[in-house]
Amino acid sequence: MATDPPPSPVRFGIVGCANIARKVSRAILLSPNSTIVAVGSRSAAKAAAFAEENGFPAAAKAYGSYDAVLDDPDVDAVYIPLPTSLHRHWAVAAAMKKKHVLLEKPVALNAAELDEILAACDSSGVQYMDATMWMHHPRTAEMKAFLADDRRFGRLKSIHSIFSYNSGEEFLKNDIRVKPDLDSLGALGDAGWYCIRAILWAADYSLPKTATALRDVEFNEAGVILSCGASLHFPAGGVATLYCSFLSNLTMEISILGANGFLRVHDFVIPFKENVGPFYVNANTKFARLSVGIEPEPTECVARTDLPQEALMVKEFASLVIKIRENGAEAEKKWPTISRKTQIVVDAIKASIDKGFVPVEIVE
Amino acid sequence: MATDPPPSPVRFGIVGCANIARKVSRAILLSPNSTIVAVGSRSAAKAAAFAEENGFPAAAKAYGSYDAVLDDPDVDAVYIPLPTSLHRHWAVAAAMKKKHVLLEKPVALNAAELDEILAACDSSGVQYMDATMWMHHPRTAEMKAFLADDRRFGRLKSIHSIFSYNSGEEFLKNDIRVKPDLDSLGALGDAGWYCIRAILWAADYSLPKTATALRDVEFNEAGVILSCGASLHFPAGGVATLYCSFLSNLTMEISILGANGFLRVHDFVIPFKENVGPFYVNANTKFARLSVGIEPEPTECVARTDLPQEALMVKEFASLVIKIRENGAEAEKKWPTISRKTQIVVDAIKASIDKGFVPVEIVE
Numbered sequence: 001m002a003t004d005p006p007p008s009p010v011r012f013g014i015v016g017c018a019n020i021a022r023k024v025s026r027a028i029l030l031s032p033n034s035t036i037v038a039v040g041s042r043s044a045a046k047a048a049a050f051a052e053e054n055g056f057p058a059a060a061k062a063y064g065s066y067d068a069v070l071d072d073p074d075v076d077a078v079y080i081p082l083p084t085s086l087h088r089h090w091a092v093a094a095a096m097k098k099k100h101v102l103l104e105k106p107v108a109l110n111a112a113e114l115d116e117i118l119a120a121c122d123s124s125g126v127q128y129m130d131a132t133m134w135m136h137h138p139r140t141a142e143m144k145a146f147l148a149d150d151r152r153f154g155r156l157k158s159i160h161s162i163f164s165y166n167s168g169e170e171f172l173k174n175d176i177r178v179k180p181d182l183d184s185l186g187a188l189g190d191a192g193w194y195c196i197r198a199i200l201w202a203a204d205y206s207l208p209k210t211a212t213a214l215r216d217v218e219f220n221e222a223g224v225i226l227s228c229g230a231s232l233h234f235p236a237g238g239v240a241t242l243y244c245s246f247l248s249n250l251t252m253e254i255s256i257l258g259a260n261g262f263l264r265v266h267d268f269v270i271p272f273k274e275n276v277g278p279f280y281v282n283a284n285t286k287f288a289r290l291s292v293g294i295e296p297e298p299t300e301c302v303a304r305t306d307l308p309q310e311a312l313m314v315k316e317f318a319s320l321v322i323k324i325r326e327n328g329a330e331a332e333k334k335w336p337t338i339s340r341k342t343q344i345v346v347d348a349i350k351a352s353i354d355k356g357f358v359p360v361e362i363v364e
Numbered sequence: 365m366a367t368d369p370p371p372s373p374v375r376f377g378i379v380g381c382a383n384i385a386r387k388v389s390r391a392i393l394l395s396p397n398s399t400i401v402a403v404g405s406r407s408a409a410k411a412a413a414f415a416e417e418n419g420f421p422a423a424a425k426a427y428g429s430y431d432a433v434l435d436d437p438d439v440d441a442v443y444i445p446l447p448t449s450l451h452r453h454w455a456v457a458a459a460m461k462k463k464h465v466l467l468e469k470p471v472a473l474n475a476a477e478l479d480e481i482l483a484a485c486d487s488s489g490v491q492y493m494d495a496t497m498w499m500h501h502p503r504t505a506e507m508k509a510f511l512a513d514d515r516r517f518g519r520l521k522s523i524h525s526i527f528s529y530n531s532g533e534e535f536l537k538n539d540i541r542v543k544p545d546l547d548s549l550g551a552l553g554d555a556g557w558y559c560i561r562a563i564l565w566a567a568d569y570s571l572p573k574t575a576t577a578l579r580d581v582e583f584n585e586a587g588v589i590l591s592c593g594a595s596l597h598f599p600a601g602g603v604a605t606l607y608c609s610f611l612s613n614l615t616m617e618i619s620i621l622g623a624n625g626f627l628r629v630h631d632f633v634i635p636f637k638e639n640v641g642p643f644y645v646n647a648n649t650k651f652a653r654l655s656v657g658i659e660p661e662p663t664e665c666v667a668r669t670d671l672p673q674e675a676l677m678v679k680e681f682a683s684l685v686i687k688i689r690e691n692g693a694e695a696e697k698k699w700p701t702i703s704r705k706t707q708i709v710v711d712a713i714k715a716s717i718d719k720g721f722v723p724v725e726i727v728e
Binding site for chain 2: 020022023026154157158160162164165166210212214215216218227229231233234237238239241243245247248249250251253255257258259260261262264266267270271272273274280282283284285286287290291292293294297298308357359
C-alpha cells in the first residue's frame, strides 16, 4: 500500500544574528519538520560565520541584508531576533512577502505596533507566533491539566511569578535590551514578558482588569527599566503579582494558588535540565493533628521530553505552516491572540510606571 | 566539685482553652525549662477537662476564670490564646500582676492597643513575646545566615510570602477569627501576620515606607477580611508582596530574591515534618551554554531539630524569664520591638484596604 511521502520541511530564513538566534537555529535543525536555508545580517561575512558556527546545512545562503532573506523564494518562514524597535518594520515586511513569522519577544514596543504586524500577517494568510519557548514544553500542558482540575485545584486565587537574571556589567553597558532606541521596554519587555505570559496562561487568558506597578522600579541612566514589579487584578476575582529584573540572581518562578490546590515551578522559562520538566503540586492540604505538619505533603511531577522546548516550539510553528501550505488551512489564531494580550499587559504596566504607580485599566 | 542546681522551671498559667493552646501546652511540657501549673477558662469544668486531655501535671490547677490564673502566686508567666479583642485587657492585667506574657498573634487589634500592652510589660519589668513559632526553628537562623552572605545573596531585591489555608464551612461560620467583635483583622491578622513577619525578618526589620493593599479582597458578610494581599516598598529599595487567605489551599511560602542569590521555603509557618526544616538556595546562578539549563542548580539545605519549633519558642521565652528572675536582667527588647513592627504593617495594610487600595505611609 502506497503512503504519501512526508511533507517537505519548512524552510527558515534567520533575520539577524543575535545571540538568541544560536539557540533557535539549533532548535530549527533539531525539529523534524523544518530546516534553515538562509541567514541575513548587515554584513554577509558575519552571516556566513554565523551559519558555519551554528552548523547550518552547507547549501544555506548567507546574505548581507535582511531584505535578501525576505526576497529569497526558497524561504517559507522567518525567525526574527532583531532588536524590538525593528520588529514592526521587518515583521510587516516579511508578512508582505508571504513569509510566516516566528517573532522574538518582546514582540513590539507597544500593542499598536503589534497590531500592524498582526494585520500584515492576517492579510497575507501567514502564521504568526512569538518565540515564548516554555509554552511548548509538555510540562506546560501537564501543569494546565492540574489547574483545570476543580477538585484538586479549584478556583484561581493568586499567582506570583519572577523572572530575573543578574545580567552583569557588559550587558548593562552594551546589550540592546538596555538601549532606549533599541528596546525601551528593558527588563519589563524581556524578563517581564515571561511572567505576564505565565499569569495569563494560568488565568486561561482572561485579561486582568487593572495593572498597578509596584513602587520600586530601577532604571538605567537612559531611563530604561532594569527591574520592576506589578500587581494585576482579575475581573472574576484573583490577583497576580510579578517581579522581573536584570539586577537579581537568575530565578524563574511561578506559584499558583487555588481554593483547593497549589502549584509551583522553579525553572519555568528554561528548564534546569533539557529533557525533564519538574513541577510541584499539593491538593486538599490539611494540617495534621495539633497543627503539627500537614497532610499530604507536596508531590513532585515530572514531564519528560526528547526534544528541547524550543525545538517543540519550532515543530508546532512549522506544523501550522505545513497545514496552511498543504491543506489551505487558515493560520492558527491562538498564537497572535495570546501574544497581543501579553503585549497589552506589558503596555499597561509601563503606563502605570510612567504615571506614578497608579492603577491602569486594561482594555482589549 | 559542686555545681549549681539548674534553675527551677518557669511555671506557666494558660489563660483560655483555645485550640492552639493544645499545641502550645504540649510545647511548654516539652521544653526543659518550663512547666504548667494552672489553666483558666470561663468554666472550671472546661479548664479541668483541658488539663486532663492535654496531659498537664497532676498538681496543675484548673480555674473557672482568667483572673484566678493571674492571681495565683505560683504562676510566673502566662500564655494568652484568647480572641484578639481581649488581648489588651488580659495582657495588661497579667503584666500588672508581674506575670511574663507569651501572647498569641495577632497580638492586638492595632498598634495603639499593643502599645498599652508593651507599656504595662515594660513598667512591670516582665518579658513579652508573641507566639510566632517559626522564628525559633533553627532553620530560621540558617536561612538568615544565607541572606546575610553578601557574596551568595547580596542586596535584597524582592520578597514574596503566602500563608493560606482552606478553613472550611464550620470555621467560616463560627471561628473567632471571622467574628468582627472578636477578631476584626480576620485573615490579615491571622495568616497575614506570618507573611508580614517573614518580610520584616528578611529585611532585617527595617520598616517599609509604604503599604498598598492589592485590589482584590474577600470579606465575609460582617466585613471581616477572608483574603487579601499587599505590596510593601522599602525605603532602601526592594519590594515585597504577600497574600493571605482563609479561602485557599494550605500554603506557606517565602521566596526571597537578592542580587546574587535566591532562597525559598515551602513550609515556613509549620514544617511539613516536625524535626526537619528544609529550604532551597541558589547563588550566582548563570545560564549554561546557549541558555540551555543553568549552573549551578538549587541546593536543598536541611536544618534539624530535636524539639519542635514551638517548644524552642517556649524554651527561649523561659530562658529570658529565668535571666530576669535569677540575674535581675532586663527584659529582652527584641521581641516587643519586632512584634510592634509587625502590628504596624498589619495596621497599614488594613488602612490601605479601608481607604480603597491607596498607598499608606508607614511611620513608626
